[in-house]
Amino acid sequence: MVLTALVLTAAGCGSSTSPLSVTVTPIEARPAGAQEVTTLPAAGNADCDREASLRPGPQPAPGAMPPGSTMAAIAERGRLIVGVDQNTYLFGFRNPASGQLEGFDIDVAREIARSIFGDPDRIDLRVVDASQRESWLMSGQVDMVVRTYSITCDRKDKVEFSTTYFNAKQRILVVKGSGIASAADLSGKRVCAVWGTTSLSALFALDPRPTLFGVDRWTDCLVLLQQGQVDAISTDDVVLFGLAAQDPNVELVGPSMGVEPYGVGIKKENSDLVQFVNGVLDEMRADGTWERLYDARLRSLGPSPGPPTARYRD
Amino acid sequence: MSSPRTLDARASVAWLRRFARTTPGVVAVIAVAVAAGCVIAGLVCGAQLDGRIAEHNAVLDHSEPLAYAAQNLYAALSAADAAAASAFLSGGIETAPIRARYQQALADTSSALADVTAGTTDPNTRTAAAEISAQLVAYTGLVESARANNRQGFPVGSAYLREASSLMQTTLLPGAEKIYTGDLAAVDEDQRAVESLPTAGLVLLGLVLVAIGVGSVMLSGRTSRQFNLGLVVAAAAVLLVGVWIVVAIRLAAGAIEQSRTEGTARFEQLAKARILAQQARTDETLQLITRGDITAGEESFNRHIGDLGTLLDSGPSAAADAVLKWTASHRKQVEAYEGGDYPAAVAQAIGTDPGASAAQFAVVESSLHDAIEQTRTTLRDRVSAAGARLAWSPTGTLVLMVVAAAAAVVGLWPRLKEFL
Numbered sequence: 001m002v003l004t005a006l007v008l009t010a011a012g013c014g015s016s017t018s019p020l021s022v023t024v025t026p027i028e029a030r031p032a033g034a035q036e037v038t039t040l041p042a043a044g045n046a047d048c049d050r051e052a053s054l055r056p057g058p059q060p061a062p063g064a065m066p067p068g069s070t071m072a073a074i075a076e077r078g079r080l081i082v083g084v085d086q087n088t089y090l091f092g093f094r095n096p097a098s099g100q101l102e103g104f105d106i107d108v109a110r111e112i113a114r115s116i117f118g119d120p121d122r123i124d125l126r127v128v129d130a131s132q133r134e135s136w137l138m139s140g141q142v143d144m145v146v147r148t149y150s151i152t153c154d155r156k157d158k159v160e161f162s163t164t165y166f167n168a169k170q171r172i173l174v175v176k177g178s179g180i181a182s183a184a185d186l187s188g189k190r191v192c193a194v195w196g197t198t199s200l201s202a203l204f205a206l207d208p209r210p211t212l213f214g215v216d217r218w219t220d221c222l223v224l225l226q227q228g229q230v231d232a233i234s235t236d237d238v239v240l241f242g243l244a245a246q247d248p249n250v251e252l253v254g255p256s257m258g259v260e261p262y263g264v265g266i267k268k269e270n271s272d273l274v275q276f277v278n279g280v281l282d283e284m285r286a287d288g289t290w291e292r293l294y295d296a297r298l299r300s301l302g303p304s305p306g307p308p309t310a311r312y313r314d
Numbered sequence: 315m316s317s318p319r320t321l322d323a324r325a326s327v328a329w330l331r332r333f334a335r336t337t338p339g340v341v342a343v344i345a346v347a348v349a350a351g352c353v354i355a356g357l358v359c360g361a362q363l364d365g366r367i368a369e370h371n372a373v374l375d376h377s378e379p380l381a382y383a384a385q386n387l388y389a390a391l392s393a394a395d396a397a398a399a400s401a402f403l404s405g406g407i408e409t410a411p412i413r414a415r416y417q418q419a420l421a422d423t424s425s426a427l428a429d430v431t432a433g434t435t436d437p438n439t440r441t442a443a444a445e446i447s448a449q450l451v452a453y454t455g456l457v458e459s460a461r462a463n464n465r466q467g468f469p470v471g472s473a474y475l476r477e478a479s480s481l482m483q484t485t486l487l488p489g490a491e492k493i494y495t496g497d498l499a500a501v502d503e504d505q506r507a508v509e510s511l512p513t514a515g516l517v518l519l520g521l522v523l524v525a526i527g528v529g530s531v532m533l534s535g536r537t538s539r540q541f542n543l544g545l546v547v548a549a550a551a552v553l554l555v556g557v558w559i560v561v562a563i564r565l566a567a568g569a570i571e572q573s574r575t576e577g578t579a580r581f582e583q584l585a586k587a588r589i590l591a592q593q594a595r596t597d598e599t600l601q602l603i604t605r606g607d608i609t610a611g612e613e614s615f616n617r618h619i620g621d622l623g624t625l626l627d628s629g630p631s632a633a634a635d636a637v638l639k640w641t642a643s644h645r646k647q648v649e650a651y652e653g654g655d656y657p658a659a660v661a662q663a664i665g666t667d668p669g670a671s672a673a674q675f676a677v678v679e680s681s682l683h684d685a686i687e688q689t690r691t692t693l694r695d696r697v698s699a700a701g702a703r704l705a706w707s708p709t710g711t712l713v714l715m716v717v718a719a720a721a722a723v724v725g726l727w728p729r730l731k732e733f734l
C-alpha cells in the first residue's frame with residue numbers, strides 16, 4: 001500500500017493531495033533612495049560668468065582674524081565646520097583603516113583651517129549629501145562646503161563660490177567591453193547619477209534621453225553598475241576615477257561632455273569669508289601647496305595640469 | 315411496484331398512531347424521546363467539549379510555537395542587521411566576538427525560518443517564509459560584498475552595507491512582521507475557541523429538560539402518580555451536566571484570560587520591546603556609517619527608544635535600567651560626533667567599555683530575551699491549565715447523559731409493564 005502510494009506520488013498521480021508549492025520572484029535589491037528620474041526641475045539661470053569671484057583683500061595672519069568678521073566668529077568657536085564627502089575616493093573618503101576622512105577636498109579644507117587657526121586639525125568635517133549642499137550652507141549648518149562642488153549660475157543664485165580650485169570634466173564610466181564609447185551611445189541605455197548634481201541635469205538634457213536612475217551617493221551608482229542594474233555612470237572624471245579605482249572591470253570612456261569648475265561653497269552673506277578663502281587659494285597656487293596636494297592625492301589622474309587660474313569680478 | 319410495501323408501511327404508521335394515543339403508547343413515546351434526547355445531547359456535548367480540548371492542544375502544539383518562532387525570526391533578523399552594522403563600523407578587520415554575533419544571528423534566523431513553517435499548510439505563511447529565505451540570501455551576499463570592499467579600503471563597501479540594510483528594513487523585517495502578527499492572531503483565535511460556550515450542546519440539554527417536563531405532566535394526567543422517579547433522576551443528571559459544562563468552560567475561560575494577560579499580551583509587549591531595541595541599535599550604528607546629517611537617524615533612534623521606554627514601564631527592571639544607561643551613552647556618542655571627534659563616537663557606540671552602548675544594549679537584549687522565555691512558559695502553563703479544567707468533561711458528560719437515558723427508561727418501564 002505504502003509502496004503503491006509512493007510510486008503513485010513519484011509518478012505525479014498523487015499530486016491532487018500534495019500542498020501547492022509556493023513561488024517567489026528573484027530579489028533585486030536597490031540602494032535606498034534609488035529611483036528612475038522622470039522629471040527634473042528645469043535649469044534656470046545659465047547666463048552668468050560663473051567662475052568670477054570676489055577679489056581677496058589683505059590676508060590676515062593665522063590666529064589674528066579681524067574683529068567682527070565671520071572668520072573671527074569661527075576662531076571664537078574653535079573649529080571650522082566644513083561640509084565634505086566621504087564616498088568619493090580621491091576627493092573625500094573615509095579611510096577604513098584609520099577611520100579618518102581623506103582626499104583632495106579635505107586637504108583644501110584643512111589648508112583653510114590652517115590659515116584661520118594656524119592648525120589644520122581645528123576642523124569639524126560633516127558629511128553632506130550632494131543634494132543638501134545649498135540648504136546646509138543657507139541654514140548655516142556648515143561654514144563652507146568643499147565637496148566636488150561645481151560652480152553653476154543656478155547655484156550662484158543661492159550661495160557664493162570661491163575661485164576655481166580644480167577643473168573636472170564630465171565623462172562616462174562603463175563596464176569594459178560594453179560597446180559604449182561616447183554620450184551618443186547612451187541612447188536606450190540605463191545611466192546612473194546622483195540627485196541634485198550638474199551631471200544629472202546634463203544627462204537629462206541629452207537627446208534622445210537615456211533611462212536615468214537617481215541615487216543619493218556616487219558609490220550607490222557603482223553598486224548599481226556592479227549589480228548590472230545600470231549600464232553606465234556619468235559625472236566628473238575625478239569622481240569616476242575614484243569609482244574606477246575600486247573595480248578593475250570598469251573604464252572611463254568618451255571625450256569631455258563639459259568642464260565642471262570646483263569651488264568652495266559659502267553662504268552668500270559671508271562675503272568676507274569668500275574673500276578670505278580666495279586669499280588662501282591664491283597662496284596655495286603661489287607657494288606650491290596646490291602642486292604638493294595634487295601630487296599626494298591625484299597623481300593617479302595623470303601629470304598635474306597646474307592649478308586653475310583665479311578669475312575675479314572686477 | 316412498491317405499492318404493497320407502501321401499503322404495509324401505511325398500515326404500520328396507522329397502528330403506531332393509534333398506539334401512541336393509548337396510555338402505554340404515551341409512556342413508550344416519552345421513554346423513547348427522553349432516552350434518545352439524552353444520548354444525542356450527551357454525544358453533542360461530548361463532541362463539543364472534545365473540540366475545546368482539541369483547540370487547547372492546537373494552541374500548545376501549533377499556534378503558540380509558530381508565534382514563538384515568528385517572534386524569534388523577527389528578532390534574529392533585526393539582530394543580524396544590528397550586528398552587521400557594528401561589524402562594518404569596527405573597521406577593516408572586525409573582532410571575533412562581533413563576527414560571531416552576526417553569524418549567530420544568521421543561524422538563529424535560519425532555525426526560526428524552519429520553525430515558522432513547521433507543519434503549516436497556509437500558503438501565505440509559506441510564501442512569506444520563502445520570500446524571507448530568498449531575501450536573506452541576497453542580504454548576506456550584500457553584507458559580504460560590503461565586507462570585502464571595506465577590507466580593501468573601498469568606500470563602495472558602505473554603499474553595499476546601506477543597500478543591505480535598506481533591503482532588511484524595507485522588505486525582510488516587514489515580511490517577518492507579517493508572519494508574526496498573523497501567528498499571534500491565530501493564537502488568539504484558538505484561545506477564543508477554547509473559552510467559547512458549547513451552545514448547541516446546551517440548547518439540546520435544555521430541550522431534553524423540556525421533554526422531561528412535558529412527559530412528566532402528561533404522565534401525571536394519565537397515571538395516579540405525580541412524579542416518576544426515573545424522570546426526576548434523568549432531569550437531575552441533565553442539570554448536573556449543564557452545570558458541569560458551564561462551570562468547566564468558565565474555569566477554562568479564566569485560565570485562558572490569564573494566558574492572555576500574563577502570556578500573550580506580555581509576550582507581544584516584550585517582543586515589541588526587543589525589536590525596538592534592535593532597531594534603535596541599528597539606528598545609532600548606521601548614523602556613524604552614513605556619517606552625514608544625523609537628524610533623521612536621531613529622530614528614528616529617539617522614537618524607538620521612547621517607545622521602548624514606555625513598553626518597559628511594566629517590563630523587567632534590569633532592561634529599563636540598561637536602557638537609561640544606554641541612552642546616556644548614546645548622548646555621549648552624539649556629543650562626540652557633533653564635536654567632530656569621530657573615533658570617540660565610534661568607541662562610545664561599539665567599544666568594549668562596560669558603561670558604553672554595546673554593553674548596555676547587550677544587557678537590554680539578554681534581559682528581554684529571558685523575560686520572553688519566562689512569559690512563554692507562563693502562557694503555555696495557563697493554556698494547559700485551561701485544558702485540565704476540561705479534561706474529564708467529554709467523558710463525564712457522555713456517561714451522565716447515558717445514566718439519564720437509562721434512568722428514564724428504567725423509571726418508565728414499570729408504568730409500561732402495567733399494561734402488558
